[in-house]
Amino acid sequence: xxxxxxxxxxxxxxxxxxxxxxxxxxxxxxxxxxxxxxxxxxxxxxxxxxxxxxxxxxxxxxxxxxxxxxxxxxxxxxxxxxxxxxxxxxxxxxxxxxxxxxxxxxxxxxxxxxxxxxxxxxxxxxxxxxxxxxxxxxxxxxxxxxxxxxxxxxxxxxxxxxxxxxxxxxxxxxxxxxxxxxxxxxxxxxxxxxxxxxxxxxxxxxxxxxxxxxxxxxxxxxxxxxxxxxxxxxxxxxxxxxxxxxxxxxxxxxxxxxxxxxxxxxxxxxxxxxxxxxxxxx
Numbered sequence: 001x002x003x004x005x006x007x008x009x010x011x012x013x014x015x016x017x018x019x020x021x022x023x024x025x026x027x028x029x030x031x032x033x034x035x036x037x038x039x040x041x042x043x044x045x046x047x048x049x050x051x052x053x054x055x056x057x058x059x060x061x062x063x064x065x066x067x068x069x070x071x072x073x074x075x076x077x078x079x080x081x082x083x084x085x086x087x088x089x090x091x092x093x094x095x096x097x098x099x100x101x102x103x104x105x106x107x108x109x110x111x112x113x114x115x116x117x118x119x120x121x122x123x124x125x126x127x128x129x130x131x132x133x134x135x136x137x138x139x140x141x142x143x144x145x146x147x148x149x150x151x152x153x154x155x156x157x158x159x160x161x162x163x164x165x166x167x168x169x170x171x172x173x174x175x176x177x178x179x180x181x182x183x184x185x186x187x188x189x190x191x192x193x194x195x196x197x198x199x200x201x202x203x204x205x206x207x208x209x210x211x212x213x214x215x216x217x218x219x220x221x222x223x224x225x226x227x228x229x230x231x232x233x234x235x236x237x238x239x240x241x242x243x244x245x246x247x248x249x250x251x252x253x254x255x256x257x258x259x260x261x262x263x264x265x266x267x268x269x270x271x272x273x274x275x276x277x278x279x280x281x282x
Contacts, residue, residue: 032263039260042253051257057223059243059251066254068261070225074140074233075209075265077226078219081144082151082208087201089148090155094200097156098163099185117153124150125217138220141229146214151204158203162196163189202273206266212237236262 043051046066054067093113097106124146132142166189174184190197212235220232221242234242240255247255 039257042257071236071239075235078143079208082147085148086151090152094156094159098160121213125214128218138232139230140233143219147208151207155200155204158200159197162193166192
């Protein structure tokens with residue numbers, strides 16, 4: 001009787017876990033179907049070349065123009081700036097927390113890093129308006145600085161976990177061979193945790209390229225090609241949010257197509273990371 005109950009409970013739990021996994025997969029699938037069903041026809045109607053490489057976005061003109069290249073370049077520029085600012089700081093902070101931070105200081109720093117993850121985007125945006133805009137104006141630089149701070153909790157948390165997962169024998173072996181503490185950390189521990197560190201960077205990129213509210217508040221939102229760090233730009237996410245409220249017809253479908261382009265960008269990032277992991281394992 002007990003064996004049959006145990007077997008039944010195991011089967012039931014497997015079914016529950018399978019249902020949970022399928023729910024996640026189906027949710028992503030339905031989102032993809034909805035997005036592509038509404039966006040791909042608009043790309044065909046506008047023309048893929050005009051839509052992706054056009055430099056003018058003016059949906060209210062006659063005839064309207066739906067050139068998405070300024071928003072694509074705006075997203076890539078602001079995300080690249082955020083990576084250059086946030087990734088080095090995040091990885092070095094993770095190394096400090098995992099391998100050098102005293103216990104008492106860790107109890108202060110770690111909750112502070114975790115608290116950054118819980119701050120709403122609009123609060124970050126308000127901070128950017130009050131602190132960054134007087135210094136750099138509505139610009140790519142302001143948005144990059146703000147996003148660089150926003151991705152820190154993601155990069156630090158995952159990179160620290162990856163560093164702590166490296167067996168202590170790696171560190172001890174490096175010390176036994178005559179390496180110092182920091183040489184052992186940067187030449188042995190950090191390369192051994194490369195996969196987890198790369199995961200933190202990829203998730204940081206995803207957070208940066210998908211951020212909307214904070215970027216709207218500091219980036220300037222001009223639908224033009226980026227020409228300077230001190231000039232404004234508009235991202236793909238900002239383009240959707242700013243115009244979806246009044247868009248209709250082809251304009252509305254073009255905004256769905258913008259979501260398709262953003263989705264493809266994120267898929268490319270994830271597939272690139274998977275390819276890098278596969279190459280490391282082989």
